[in-house]
Amino acid sequence: MRASRVGAVVLRQIYLLRGSPVRLLPMVAWVAIDMVLWGFLARYLDQLTGPRANFTATLLGAVLLWDFLGRVMQGVTTAFFEDVWSRNFLNIFATPLRVSEYLAGLVTTGVGTSLLGLASMLLLATGVFGLDFLAYGAALVPFLLVLFVTGIALGIFGTSIVLRFGPASEWLIWPIPSLLSPFAGVFYPLSTLPRWMQAIGEALPPSYVFEGMRAIVAGGPAPWDKLAMASGLAAVYLALACLAFATVWRRAIRTGLIARYSAESVS
Amino acid sequence: MPDHATPSSDAVLAAAGLCKTYGRRAAVDQVSLEVRPGEVVGLVGPNGAGKTTIINMILGVLQPTAGSIKIWGFDLARARSQALAVTNFAAVYAPLPGNLSVEQNLRVFGQIYGVKRLSDRIETVIEAYDLQAQRKAKAGVLSSGEQTRVALAKAMLNSPRLLLLDEPTASIDPATARDIRARITSFARETRAGVLWTSHNMYEVAETCGRVLFLSRGKVLLEGSPEALIAHSGAANLEDLFVEVAHEHPATGEAVA
Numbered sequence: 001m002r003a004s005r006v007g008a009v010v011l012r013q014i015y016l017l018r019g020s021p022v023r024l025l026p027m028v029a030w031v032a033i034d035m036v037l038w039g040f041l042a043r044y045l046d047q048l049t050g051p052r053a054n055f056t057a058t059l060l061g062a063v064l065l066w067d068f069l070g071r072v073m074q075g076v077t078t079a080f081f082e083d084v085w086s087r088n089f090l091n092i093f094a095t096p097l098r099v100s101e102y103l104a105g106l107v108t109t110g111v112g113t114s115l116l117g118l119a120s121m122l123l124l125a126t127g128v129f130g131l132d133f134l135a136y137g138a139a140l141v142p143f144l145l146v147l148f149v150t151g152i153a154l155g156i157f158g159t160s161i162v163l164r165f166g167p168a169s170e171w172l173i174w175p176i177p178s179l180l181s182p183f184a185g186v187f188y189p190l191s192t193l194p195r196w197m198q199a200i201g202e203a204l205p206p207s208y209v210f211e212g213m214r215a216i217v218a219g220g221p222a223p224w225d226k227l228a229m230a231s232g233l234a235a236v237y238l239a240l241a242c243l244a245f246a247t248v249w250r251r252a253i254r255t256g257l258i259a260r261y262s263a264e265s266v267s
Numbered sequence: 268m269p270d271h272a273t274p275s276s277d278a279v280l281a282a283a284g285l286c287k288t289y290g291r292r293a294a295v296d297q298v299s300l301e302v303r304p305g306e307v308v309g310l311v312g313p314n315g316a317g318k319t320t321i322i323n324m325i326l327g328v329l330q331p332t333a334g335s336i337k338i339w340g341f342d343l344a345r346a347r348s349q350a351l352a353v354t355n356f357a358a359v360y361a362p363l364p365g366n367l368s369v370e371q372n373l374r375v376f377g378q379i380y381g382v383k384r385l386s387d388r389i390e391t392v393i394e395a396y397d398l399q400a401q402r403k404a405k406a407g408v409l410s411s412g413e414q415t416r417v418a419l420a421k422a423m424l425n426s427p428r429l430l431l432l433d434e435p436t437a438s439i440d441p442a443t444a445r446d447i448r449a450r451i452t453s454f455a456r457e458t459r460a461g462v463l464w465t466s467h468n469m470y471e472v473a474e475t476c477g478r479v480l481f482l483s484r485g486k487v488l489l490e491g492s493p494e495a496l497i498a499h500s501g502a503a504n505l506e507d508l509f510v511e512v513a514h515e516h517p518a519t520g521e522a523v524a
Contacts, residue, residue, distance in 0.1 A: 004378055005379050007378060008378035008379040009379075012371075015371045016366060090326075090358070090360075091361055091364075091376070092379075094327060094351065094356060096347075096379065253330050256287075256328075256329045259328045
């Protein structure tokens, strides 16, 4: 893998972001709206129930972490969509760029844009609503790591779907975080769910993050063993997502879809 | 410029037994072709003859059903990245991203191709293709002729060993087209690069190409120098020969090719 080629994919995204502030706005605007909405809701619930329940830490903290996962995923997929929207596949794939280098460029872009979103969320959540992000202690590191890797895996998997089914399948990608959130127990313990939903939730690495977060807020220790398992699970999903992309890419080369992508299919 | 350090073949491009089938229909059927160093080879034929399919296979964006492609000794199927590092292309249907400026596009693609001393090289190609006035403009706002010149500038960035040009002068005025033809033929002569050139302009092909392959229905029907083909067929010129061949072997008119 050549860093300069990965850098070229990132450079293209930097040029686009620099040239169009409209691209920067959604990275901070939507998460800021979420922080404001859920921040006031948490404050109201704290007023109703007293500080013991600590809705700011459980509710607002959960929204922040879940939004972070969504930002990571969208950072990866949006970087890919830029090539879809500008019909750039032929130019970009008829070069020495390897699939791994292309994916690494998308992921690096996702890292940068999601960190921007995280910073703006933290600024609002801590500055306006008094969320103490450091109260999660050292567990914060695996929390963010698991969400980060899962977000990247979802992003790469999403790009595989769009590459396979064409530009119109974009709409399948955007709601993926919303689709997963009921199963991941973002706002409630997994035990609240019926057994079949719990089984799905247990297969989702973010579930362990939110269970751990609630355990810490309740005064318990961080579930390190489960967080380690969640990290391993996230790594497996990332590998599977990369495999899915490589498989779809090879198929697109075999069928000629890459060269005629705007047609959505070659049949 | 990239490090062109490990050549291992006399031909810049050696394609053997290329086939591409879609279901039961053959878009390209047993095509073999070579482009030697310093040679400009024309690939001509009616719409749907298989020219773009062949170009796409050589560019590694379409896998042949059968056959092999070697670019400067690198087997495309096994050493894709190395083969494509010494290749470049310009095609009328593949404009560079319109939301980046000319200079930004050249920088991004130059970095992908591993061009050394990239800033200097960008200046060289911008000057060569007369793009000084457009360098800061978004590629999407340029005229079609200017966009073609940008695509050609990109194609020259890595000083390719193999240059694929799919109707490169289709949107260009005659004076600029003549200038570009001269530039590309001298590029091939001076750098010993091979050029595979598709065009529907038979005067351009006759002027530029040392050897021509006539394709129809995915097969090579005729091959030779423009002069030899004209003399052998008895046609008045290459365009008449083209029309004659196209009438004798009409294309299927189907979408692929």
